[in-house]
Amino acid sequence: xxxxxxxxxxxxxxxxxxxxxxxxxxxxxxxxxxxxxxxxxxxxxxxxxxxxxxxxxxxxxxxxxxxxxxxxxxxxxxxxxxxxxxxxxxxxxxxxxxxxxxxxxxxxxxxxxxxxxxxxxxxxxxxxxxxxxxxxxxxxxxxxxxxxxxxxxxxxxxxxxxxxxxxxxxxxxxxxxxxx
Numbered sequence: 001x002x003x004x005x006x007x008x009x010x011x012x013x014x015x016x017x018x019x020x021x022x023x024x025x026x027x028x029x030x031x032x033x034x035x036x037x038x039x040x041x042x043x044x045x046x047x048x049x050x051x052x053x054x055x056x057x058x059x060x061x062x063x064x065x066x067x068x069x070x071x072x073x074x075x076x077x078x079x080x081x082x083x084x085x086x087x088x089x090x091x092x093x094x095x096x097x098x099x100x101x102x103x104x105x106x107x108x109x110x111x112x113x114x115x116x117x118x119x120x121x122x123x124x125x126x127x128x129x130x131x132x133x134x135x136x137x138x139x140x141x142x143x144x145x146x147x148x149x150x151x152x153x154x155x156x157x158x159x160x161x162x163x164x165x166x167x168x169x170x171x172x173x174x175x176x177x178x179x180x
Contacts, residue, residue, distance in 0.1 A: 004053040011173065013042045014092045018166040021085050025162035029080030036088045043091035057094035064098040065090025069105075081160040089169055097172070105168030109161060114161035 017039035021031045040062070047058035061151075066087035072078045086105065090098040143170040 006028050006046075006049065006085050010052075010092070013039070013046065014089070014169070014173070015055050017042070017088065017092075018085075018162070018169060021081075022160070022166045023164040025081070025160035029158070029160060029171065031079075031085050031162055033081075033084070036081070036084045039085075039088040040091050042086060045089070053094040058091045060095035061090035061093050061098040062087045063090070064095055064102060065093075068098075068102040082121070082165065085162055085165050089165060093169070093172070101169055101172045103168075104171050105165050108171065109164035111158075111169065114157050155179040 017035065020035055021039075024035065025031050043058060043062075044055070046052050047055050052058075055062075066083060069078055069083045069086040073080060073083045086102070087099065093101050113126070114123075117123040
C-alpha cells in the first residue's frame with residue numbers, strides 16, 4: 001500500500017529528529033534537549049491527528065523507549081540524552097512497535113560499538129571494560145552490594161549512541177526487520 005502524505009510527514013519528522021541528533025551527538029557528544037523536545041511535541045501532535053497512532057500508543061511507546069534505555073543509563077552505558085532520544089523515538093513509533101525498535105537499537109548499538117572500537121584502535125580496552133563491568137555486576141549479585149559503584153567502565157572514545165538509535169529505527173521503519 002502506498003504511503004499517504006501524512007505517512008511521509010510522519011517519517012520526515014522522525015528522520016529529521018534522528019538525523020539532527022546523530023549529527024549533534026557525533027560532533028559534540030551531546031543531544032540537545034531542545035531537539036528532543038521538538039521531536040516529542042511533533043510526535044504527540046502527529047499522534048493526535050485522525051490518521052495518527054493515537055495518544056495512548058504514542059505515550060506507551062515513549063515509556064517503552066525511556067524505560068528500556070534508562071536501565072542502561074543507570075549502568076553508565078549510555079547518556080541521559082540517549083535515553084531522552086529513545087523516548088522521543090517511542091512517541092513517534094508507538095506501542096507495541098517500540099519493543100521491536102528497542103531490540104533493533106540494542107543490536108545496532110552492539111554492532112556499531114564493535115566497529116567503533118576496531119576503527120578507533122580500542123577493541124582490547126573495550127573488551128576489558130565489558131569484562132570488568134559484567135564481573136562487577138555478577139559479584140554484587142553474588143555477594144551483595146560493595147562499596148564500589150557497579151557501572152560499566154567506559155573508554156575515552158565512546159561511540160555516539162544516537163547512531164545506534166537512528167540505525168535501529170531505520171531498520172524497523174524501512175521494513176528490513178523480518179517481524180515488522
